[in-house]
Amino acid sequence: MTRNVSQSNALYERAKAVIPGGIYGHYGYFVRDTGPKFFSRSNGSCFWDVDDNEYIDYMCAYGPMILGYNHPKVDEAALKQLKAGNTVSLASPQLVDLAETLVDMVTASDWALFGKNGGDSTALAAMVARAATGRRKLVKIKGGYHGVAAWMQAKSNPGMTPSDSLEVIEIPWNDIDALRLVIDHYPDDIAGFISSPYDHPVFADNSLPAENYWAQIESICREKGIVIIVDEVRTGFRIHLNGANNEYDFTPDLICFGKAIGNGYPLAALTGSDALKQAAQDVYFTGTQFFNAAPMAAAKATLLELQNIDGTNVMIDYGTRFKKGLSDIASSHGYNLKITGVPAMPYFRLTNADPQIHAEWIDQCVGHGAYMLANHNNFISTAHTEADMKRTFEIVDKAFKTLGPPPPQSTNTA
Numbered sequence: 347m348t349r350n351v352s353q354s355n356a357l358y359e360r361a362k363a364v365i366p367g368g369i370y371g372h373y374g375y376f377v378r379d380t381g382p383k384f385f386s387r388s389n390g391s392c393f394w395d396v397d398d399n400e401y402i403d404y405m406c407a408y409g410p411m412i413l414g415y416n417h418p419k420v421d422e423a424a425l426k427q428l429k430a431g432n433t434v435s436l437a438s439p440q441l442v443d444l445a446e447t448l449v450d451m452v453t454a455s456d457w458a459l460f461g462k463n464g465g466d467s468t469a470l471a472a473m474v475a476r477a478a479t480g481r482r483k484l485v486k487i488k489g490g491y492h493g494v495a496a497w498m499q500a501k502s503n504p505g506m507t508p509s510d511s512l513e514v515i516e517i518p519w520n521d522i523d524a525l526r527l528v529i530d531h532y533p534d535d536i537a538g539f540i541s542s543p544y545d546h547p548v549f550a551d552n553s554l555p556a557e558n559y560w561a562q563i564e565s566i567c568r569e570k571g572i573v574i575i576v577d578e579v580r581t582g583f584r585i586h587l588n589g590a591n592n593e594y595d596f597t598p599d600l601i602c603f604g605k606a607i608g609n610g611y612p613l614a615a616l617t618g619s620d621a622l623k624q625a626a627q628d629v630y631f632t633g634t635q636f637f638n639a640a641p642m643a644a645a646k647a648t649l650l651e652l653q654n655i656d657g658t659n660v661m662i663d664y665g666t667r668f669k670k671g672l673s674d675i676a677s678s679h680g681y682n683l684k685i686t687g688v689p690a691m692p693y694f695r696l697t698n699a700d701p702q703i704h705a706e707w708i709d710q711c712v713g714h715g716a717y718m719l720a721n722h723n724n725f726i727s728t729a730h731t732e733a734d735m736k737r738t739f740e741i742v743d744k745a746f747k748t749l750g751p752p753p754p755q756s757t758n759t760a
């Protein structure tokens with residue numbers, strides 16, 4: 347089924363005339379011809395496009411929406427602070443309140459600094475690791491995404507020079523030997539190891555840490571004085587409320603947060619251990635908007651509400667049942683649906699259908715009102731209801747019916 351998206355398309359044409367690419371960045375990469383492109387409003391787990399089609403949103407704004415759109419407690423806190431003042435010549439007490447809340451909640455943290463985007467926190471983490479160790483190099487996971495800063499982009503991206511990422515070494519995910527090899531090669535020059543808690547690339551199955559992976563990383567890094575940076579910008583509060591390291595049993599030195607920390611209000615944070623506090627004080631880190639008080643009030647309300655409702659477990663429970671339901675529906679139509687990643691961030695792949703059929707299946711789901719992406723992990727929020735799950739199962743069933751059975755010998759190994 348294709349919905350009427352004519353208003354979206356008309357806006358897109360206008361956008362292309364005055365905005366490079368029309369819609370840019372990650373929103374642009376996943377624009378689909380027949381799909382919605384602009385929203386008119388949002389509420390709870392849903393948004394409406396400018397053609398007034400309703401969607402249950404399983405992208406959650408690519409992660410920030412964790413408690414539901416227009417969450418009353420979060421919005422009230424933000425609006426109250428907005429009226430009192432947002433960007434003022436002094437810092438707001440909200441800064442201190444939020445830092446205390448975050449440090450109380452995230453077990454591996456003794457302090458917090460705040461920026462706006464996830465990339466602010468990963469860039470800060472890199473500086474802190476280098477300042478603390480006096481070393482230059484960073485080890486990251488191949489394909490791991492940590493933001494748009496030049497040092498994190500692929501050398502081949504337009505606008506990059508090879509020197510931008512000269513000090514960044516990539517190793518495969520879940521490969522301890524590769525880390526050992528890199529350390530043998532640069533015994534005294536690795537400042538930090540940066541990775542998401544698990545591997546969540548686009549266009550490929552997501553992969554959880556192998557047993558003992560993080561414990562081994564921890565012991566190697568401790569022995570060699572390498573700072574362990576966990577990038578929780580995407581996973582934050584969707585694996586463990588107190589930090590994903592509690593799920594995978596290790597203690598990082600620095601944790602990067604962004605996206606969901608303010609339920610959509612712009613805020614990012616870096617938290618760290620006492621041992622790195624001086625380095626975090628020494629590095630140069632600031633931004634005109636870093637002290638906006640309303641997003642800080644929103645973030646504090648978000649964190650308190652997540653604690654209050656045991657939000658992470660609510661999402662894990664929904665995600666676990668969602669996964670089972672979707673796989674069962676797929677099987678009943680002859681499809682194998684592989685779902686990877688953690689329960690609150692499912693990545694879908696139909697293994698016995700080629701990638702075009704997989705994309706068509708997702709388009710059908712979107713066309714019937716469940717907003718998902720084919721080649722990026724999806725997100726669950728605490729606002730997704732039982733009625734949403736039931737409705738989504740009906741939509742997914744319809745989508746498979748429209749597709750018909752999988753063609754013989756069709757596969758998707760992406």
Ligand SMILES: Cc1ncc(COP(=O)(O)O)c(C=O)c1O
Pocket residue numbers: 462463464465466468491492493494542577578579580581604605
């Ligand atoms: C794991 C991870 N780190 C860092 C970033 C960068 O965050 P931002 O786009 O807010 O700068 C992202 C964004 O998707 C991310 O997924």
